[in-house]
Amino acid sequence: MRRLRSVLAAAALAAALTPVTTASAVDQGKGTPGYCPDATGVTVVVDFHELGGDPIIRCAPGEQASxxxxxxxxxxELTGSQRWGMASLCRIEGKPAPEAEACVDSPPMTAYWGYWQAPNGGTWGFAQSGVQDSKPPAGSFEGWSFAKDKSFETSPPxxxxxxxxxxxAGTSGVTPEGVAWTGGAVAQPAAQDSGFPWGVVLGGAAVLLVGGAAGVTAYRRKRAS
Incomplete structure (x- = not known):
């Protein structure tokens, strides 16, 4: 009995001394950690802001369709809304948590993932089209930045x-370990006038476009009759 207690105590001490690592949902079988080493891939930056955690930088090698x-x-790891699917992303890497965002419809404009784009060496600006329609050029940057209680003008890049x-010389140009990178240069003020966060409101915009087209069609039919 005394020996069993000693074994259990030793096991507990070992567990207490073991470093605790933060779990990540990143699929290590896809992409590479850190910046793309050259202009043949697209560098993707995810910044959690109020959700907690360091920004993550990863490379999507090669040409990207969208x-x-x-x-x-x-x-x-991505989660789209039940209504709009991946056209309206509501979670990236499991954030926001399910208890904060049910992902039923498009996220509210008080807590959403803003979709940003930039050329290498340029300035972040809101994407000009939805996440499924945009085609990032090779060598460019794609950014996703969580905005909580921010207006369009103050939404953070x-x-x-x-x-x-x-x-x-002799290196690959990406971070050697892990998925988070905090040593990048600090971003300059974003080009707020370069567009609107279509990745957030694409579903709502689609409804407005469809509804508007239907209204125009009905109006024309009424006049023709």
């Missing part, structure tokens, strides 16, 4: 500047 495929090929660092 902003959505860039996110997926970089290895991020990713805190990592869209600048691909020069790789020292």
């Amino acid at each position: 902003g959505l495929t860039a996110l997926q090929n970089a290895g991020f 990713p805190r990592i500047a869209p600048v691909r660092p020069n790789a020292p």
